[in-house]
Amino acid sequence: xxxxxxxxxMKQYLAARRELPPRTILLFRLGDFYEMFGEDAKxxxxxxxxxxxxxxxxxxxxxxxxxxRGYIEKLxxxxxxxxxxxxxxEVQAGKxxxxxxxxxxxxxxxxxxxxxxxxxxYLAAICQRKDGIGLAYCELSTGEFRVAxxxxxxxxxxxxxxxxxxxxxxxxxxxxxxxxxAGVNFLDGYIFEPEPAAEVLLEHFKVHSLDGxxxxxxxAAVGAAGALLHxxxxxxxxxxxxxxxxxxxxxxxxxxxxxxxxxxLDLVESxxxxxxxxxxxxxxxxxxxxxxxIREWILHPLRDVESIVARQQAIARLLExxxxxxxxxxxxxxxxxxxxxxxxxxxSSGNARDLAALGASLSLVPAVADAAxxxxxxxxxxxxxRLSPLPExxxxxxxxxxxxxxxxxxxGGFVRDGFDPALDELRSAxxxxxxxxxxxxxxxxxxTGIKSLKVRFTSVFGYFIEITKANLPSVPEDYVRKQTxxxxxxxxxxxxxxxxxxxxxxDERAKAREAEIFQELRALVVGHLAAIQETAASLxxxxxxxxxxxxxxxLHYCRPVVDDSGVLExxxxxxxxxxxxxxxxxxxxxxxxxxxxxxxxxxxxxxxMAGKSTYIRQVALLTLMAxxxxxxxxxxxxxxxxxxxxxxxxxxxDLTKGQSTxxxxxxxxxxxxxxxxxxxxxxxxxxxxxxxxxDGLSIAWSVAEHLHDVIGCRTLFATHYHExxxxxxxxxxxxxxxxxxxxxNDQVIFLRKILEGRADQSYGIQVARLAGLPDVVLNRAKEIxxxxxxxxxxxxGEPVIARSRRKKAAIQNGLDQLxxx
Ligand SMILES: Nc1ncnc2c1ncn2[C@@H]1O[C@H](COP(=O)(O)OP(=O)(O)OP(=O)(O)O)[C@@H](O)[C@H]1O
Numbered sequence: 001x002x003x004x005x006x007x008x009x010m011k012q013y014l015a016a017r018r019e020l021p022p023r024t025i026l027l028f029r030l031g032d033f034y035e036m037f038g039e040d041a042k043x044x045x046x047x048x049x050x051x052x053x054x055x056x057x058x059x060x061x062x063x064x065x066x067x068x069r070g071y072i073e074k075l076x077x078x079x080x081x082x083x084x085x086x087x088x089x090e091v092q093a094g095k096x097x098x099x100x101x102x103x104x105x106x107x108x109x110x111x112x113x114x115x116x117x118x119x120x121x122y123l124a125a126i127c128q129r130k131d132g133i134g135l136a137y138c139e140l141s142t143g144e145f146r147v148a149x150x151x152x153x154x155x156x157x158x159x160x161x162x163x164x165x166x167x168x169x170x171x172x173x174x175x176x177x178x179x180x181x182a183g184v185n186f187l188d189g190y191i192f193e194p195e196p197a198a199e200v201l202l203e204h205f206k207v208h209s210l211d212g213x214x215x216x217x218x219x220a221a222v223g224a225a226g227a228l229l230h231x232x233x234x235x236x237x238x239x240x241x242x243x244x245x246x247x248x249x250x251x252x253x254x255x256x257x258x259x260x261x262x263x264x265l266d267l268v269e270s271x272x273x274x275x276x277x278x279x280x281x282x283x284x285x286x287x288x289x290x291x292x293x294i295r296e297w298i299l300h301p302l303r304d305v306e307s308i309v310a311r312q313q314a315i316a317r318l319l320e321x322x323x324x325x326x327x328x329x330x331x332x333x334x335x336x337x338x339x340x341x342x343x344x345x346x347x348s349s350g351n352a353r354d355l356a357a358l359g360a361s362l363s364l365v366p367a368v369a370d371a372a373x374x375x376x377x378x379x380x381x382x383x384x385x386r387l388s389p390l391p392e393x394x395x396x397x398x399x400x401x402x403x404x405x406x407x408x409x410x411x412g413g414f415v416r417d418g419f420d421p422a423l424d425e426l427r428s429a430x431x432x433x434x435x436x437x438x439x440x441x442x443x444x445x446x447x448t449g450i451k452s453l454k455v456r457f458t459s460v461f462g463y464f465i466e467i468t469k470a471n472l473p474s475v476p477e478d479y480v481r482k483q484t485x486x487x488x489x490x491x492x493x494x495x496x497x498x499x500x501x502x503x504x505x506x507d508e509r510a511k512a513r514e515a516e517i518f519q520e521l522r523a524l525v526v527g528h529l530a531a532i533q534e535t536a537a538s539l540x541x542x543x544x545x546x547x548x549x550x551x552x553x554x555l556h557y558c559r560p561v562v563d564d565s566g567v568l569e570x571x572x573x574x575x576x577x578x579x580x581x582x583x584x585x586x587x588x589x590x591x592x593x594x595x596x597x598x599x600x601x602x603x604x605x606x607x608x609m610a611g612k613s614t615y616i617r618q619v620a621l622l623t624l625m626a627x628x629x630x631x632x633x634x635x636x637x638x639x640x641x642x643x644x645x646x647x648x649x650x651x652x653x654d655l656t657k658g659q660s661t662x663x664x665x666x667x668x669x670x671x672x673x674x675x676x677x678x679x680x681x682x683x684x685x686x687x688x689x690x691x692x693x694x695d696g697l698s699i700a701w702s703v704a705e706h707l708h709d710v711i712g713c714r715t716l717f718a719t720h721y722h723e724x725x726x727x728x729x730x731x732x733x734x735x736x737x738x739x740x741x742x743x744x745n746d747q748v749i750f751l752r753k754i755l756e757g758r759a760d761q762s763y764g765i766q767v768a769r770l771a772g773l774p775d776v777v778l779n780r781a782k783e784i785x786x787x788x789x790x791x792x793x794x795x796x797g798e799p800v801i802a803r804s805r806r807k808k809a810a811i812q813n814g815l816d817q818l819x820x821x
Pocket of ligand 1: 578587590607612613
């Protein structure tokens with residue numbers, strides 16, 4: 001549209017549009033609706049399933065403003081950013097109202113709705129420089145802000161899998177490099193440059209140098225962190241003053257879990273739902289903050305003995321004193337999401353309910369601190385030390401805010417009577433007026449003698465007196481007619497209007513006064529933000545420890561010995577998820593005994609369905625749990641810490657990347673061989689299965705040799721290639737294990753017990769029978785197996801597997817006939 005032909009409103013719209021980042025839908029407030037125009041309207045109408053109309057040539061669609069939240073959430077979940085352009089000036093007839101961009105929302109920057117309270121919602125930024133790749137991420141709803149520098153793209157992908165951000169930004173000139181990152185959005189590269197990025201950080205944290213955060217020399221990390229802040233403040237228009245601390249970390253502090261391993265071990269997500277994850281077993285947290293912390297611990301198992309033992313000691317004390325454990329959890333249980341309430345109050349979305357929740361939660365902190373101190377563990381004591389009950393703030397909120405405030409700020413009604421004299425006066429003026437009106441009907445019935453006279457109210461007309469048709473002749477002179485309806489007429493009186501104005505005026509001013517009081521309280525909260533965040537973090541850790549202790553108590557877990565040895569010794573270990581979920585078949589416990597200086601490489605053979613995969617995953621999960629500091633589902637355990645856990649489990653195509661099952665398998669195997677160290681734990685399930693038998697066997701064999709001879713790490717290797725068990729003869733570190741089964745009446749009975757030695761048979765056909773393969777197919781399979789085992793060849797030297805008895809008989813018959821002739 002030519003610029004001079006545009007209406008003033010359209011000019012205003014286009015000006016707002018120009019300021020937005022890419023892939024943003026602009027919701028433009030027009031009266032009671034948010035309207036979308038042009039391409040935005042086409043995209044949004046399809047996603048939201050609302051009608052697409054036209055204004056002149058311009059496509060448009062709209063959603064009512066009062067229900068906009070649900071629509072916004074839907075757009076954001078579909079991968080769009082959503083900008084809100086609101087009316088900020090006074091509405092005057094015939095004049096264009098002033099409008100401003102008030103918020104831009106995206107998946108990583110939702111801070112008040114659409115969030116799962118037991119899960120963090122991260123926004124991440126990545127950028128590459130000569131010296132490494134910077135990764136920064138933050139959680140707007142809690143104020144967490146972390147940064148790291150990683151050596152290569154693989155490490156970044158692993159870390160992103162762990163953080164699992166809802167949104168990731170990267171510089172547009174590095175699009176080629178970062179293309180493989182899921183859901184990445186590219187932005188102008190300038191904001192990722194170390195110098196401007198450092199400026200943004202210095203200004204935000206009001207410091208002269210970044211040394212205090214330990215990132216001054218990390219140029220890539222600074223670039224990512226600065227870009228993230230720039231994006232939030234300038235492009236997304238978010239308040240970020242609650243991001244108070246930039247925590248730099250190194251991935252080597254934690255046990256490294258690549259994306260594949262996280263998925264294979266069902267740590268926090270599973271196709272079977274939350275119940276089938278380790279998180280589902282360990283999360284008994286009673287606050288949302290604690291639940292988020294447990295999740296964080298599962299994804300960041302520790303690497304140093306001291307920190308792990310500190311958690312174990314805390315759990316041990318909690319278990320020794322189950323009354324205190326109960327008390328601690330009971331007090332914690334009444335605490336609300338302090339962290340997110342404080343962040344919302346710091347931003348623009350907080351309301352009186354957040355204030356009430358914050359005040360009520362802080363008021364419980366002294367009880368939590370007392371319960372914690374009574375436990376007597378150094379870690380719990382240090383967490384209790386960091387709790388600030390902030391009694392003055394609690395007192396101010398309790399004095400000011402009613403117990404159950406309404407959700408909407410602008411409606412008022414959340415400040416207690418008696419808190420503020422000016423507000424009380426306005427409220428009593430309004431009340432008196434309302435009383436006067438309440439009595440008016442009675443008075444007017446007496447005065448006029450009209451029994452059916454009614455005083456009523458509508459939001460359009462305000463208060464009025466309604467008289468039915470039959471009674472119109474009795475209407476007094478001072479009534480002023482306002483409107484005729486089907487049944488009668490509506491009147492006002494000058495006095496009624498005067499009182500009404502008083503009420504409305506008083507109500508308006510009361511609301512304005514309440515808004516002022518809210519802002520004062522909000523400022524108090526913001527003034528204590530750092531202490532509140534620290535308190536919330538301590539509460540989260542206390543809750544997470546309580547949660548681990550409660551799991552250990554309920555499920556009879558044991559405390560493992562954890563050290564820097566190369567030992568992995570588990571007695572009567574159980575798979576944490578299957579053990580927890582098992583309803584039918586009781587879970588059969590199994591032992592593990594590996595040592596980098598002794599038997600470090602276990603080859604597990606056994607029939608299909610016997611429990612090989614379950615067993616090797618169980619060992620990986622127990623090792624990981626030990627490094628979280630958790631107790632274990634076992635009778636006893638000794639875990640020498642590992643630096644990484646690698647898994648190669650099951651077969652899955654990655655069609656999105658155009659890779660076949662075999663290719664995925666080989667990629668994962670290459671990753672293990674290239675990155676495992678002597679301190680790693682590797683679990684491999686049936687590698688080499690996706691290709692021809694001989695190729696597969698050869699690959700599996702040489703991978704096994706390399707892991708045993710060159711890397712020397714603790715490894716569990718489940719395979720159907722029984723030939724590989726021969727490695728035990730030539731290699732001292734190899735131990736053969738098998739899963740016991742009994743054969744009975746041509747059926748297999750699974751005993752689920754891991755025993756020393758190799759398996760003698762695969763029982764594939766018997767297992768196939770369990771799956772319901774037709775008898776005719778099973779019988780034929782047996783025949784073929786028989787032939788293969790006897791290595792029978794035909795006259796041409798080919799295996800006779802293609803022949804069936806019937807054909808054989810026919811051929812024999814033919815030969816007999818020939819002989820006869
Ligand atoms: N120790 C156990 N106690 C009870 N049930 C078990 C145990 N181990 C495994 N199972 C059950 O057996 C089923 C099959 O186990 P799993 O998948 O580990 O077998 P597998 O030997 O790896 O089979 P395949 O070779 O066919 O992949 C599991 O789904 C589980 O329900």
